[in-house]
Amino acid sequence: MIGDRLIQIYKKLLEHYSNQHWWPAETRDEIVIGAVLTQNTAWKNVERAIENLKRANLDTLMAIHQTKSSRIKECIKPAGFYNQKTQYLKNVARFFVENGGFEQLKKLDTPALRKKLLGVKGVGKETADSILLYAFDRPIFVVDAYTKRLCQRHKLSEQLDYDSIQGLFMEHLDADPKLFNEYHALIVKNAKEHCRKKPICKGCPLEEDLCLSD
DNA sequence: CACCAGGAATGTA
DNA sequence: TACATTCATGGT
Numbered sequence: 001m002i003g004d005r006l007i008q009i010y011k012k013l014l015e016h017y018s019n020q021h022w023w024p025a026e027t028r029d030e031i032v033i034g035a036v037l038t039q040n041t042a043w044k045n046v047e048r049a050i051e052n053l054k055r056a057n058l059d060t061l062m063a064i065h066q067t068k069s070s071r072i073k074e075c076i077k078p079a080g081f082y083n084q085k086t087q088y089l090k091n092v093a094r095f096f097v098e099n100g101g102f103e104q105l106k107k108l109d110t111p112a113l114r115k116k117l118l119g120v121k122g123v124g125k126e127t128a129d130s131i132l133l134y135a136f137d138r139p140i141f142v143v144d145a146y147t148k149r150l151c152q153r154h155k156l157s158e159q160l161d162y163d164s165i166q167g168l169f170m171e172h173l174d175a176d177p178k179l180f181n182e183y184h185a186l187i188v189k190n191a192k193e194h195c196r197k198k199p200i201c202k203g204c205p206l207e208e209d210l211c212l213s214d
Numbered sequence: 215c216a217c218c219a220g221g222a223a224t225g226t227a
Numbered sequence: 228t229a230c231a232t233t234c235a236t237g238g239t
Contacts, residue, residue, distance in 0.1 A: 038220050038221085041237095042218080042220085079236070081233095082235070084234055123222085125222090126220080144221085188220055192220090
């Protein structure tokens with residue numbers, strides 16, 4: 001049973017790394033902002049960008065919506081792709097403001113909300129799902145490069161495209177936001193802790209057949 | 215020096 | 228549909 005295998009891996013990860021308390025942000029606005037800034041970018045650089053935004057009181061969607069792009073660019077430079085991301089943040093901020101913010105958007109069901117998020121230029125599947133799971137607490141599994149690597153290494157799926165992998169987790173696990181939250185966070189944690197060179201890490205904290213590096 | 219990091223949009227065939 | 232390119236900073 002594939003579901004048992006997924007649970008087995010989850011328990012092993014949780015046992016070694018413990019709870020991760022994701023998303024690493026203080027407010028929902030910061031979750032959304034961070035979700036955009038972290039696109040293909042090391043989290044360390046995202047932290048610097050967010051710190052700059054906070055210092056300038058620009059760490060809210062409303063502030064980003066009302067502030068000149070040039071000021072935002074200066075703040076988020078450490079996160080890279082700052083020209084694109086400034087525009088992306090503007091698009092997302094405008095989306096939330098024009099739709100009445102979290103209070104109105106949370107009234108939509110998950111499929112409808114996901115579709116609307118994907119309609120924002122700069123919000124792809126992973127970013128949309130990160131927002132759904134971590135800002136709206138919806139039972140959506142977030143798939144990233146690490147998740148694909150995990151599935152490939154452990155041969156959990158033939159197809160490695162986003163939808164196939166997401167379906168794998170969501171069809172074989174309970175639709176529990178807490179579970180999906182922790183599972184994704186643990187996969188990222190594990191990926192960061194392991195070398196990416198060897199198929200099986202030397203001194204891997206996990207047993208050999210469960211080493212999650214590639 | 216090369217290569218990558220919690221992607222997405224756009225262009226090409 | 229399936230790849231290739233572009234975007235940009237900072238760490239290893």
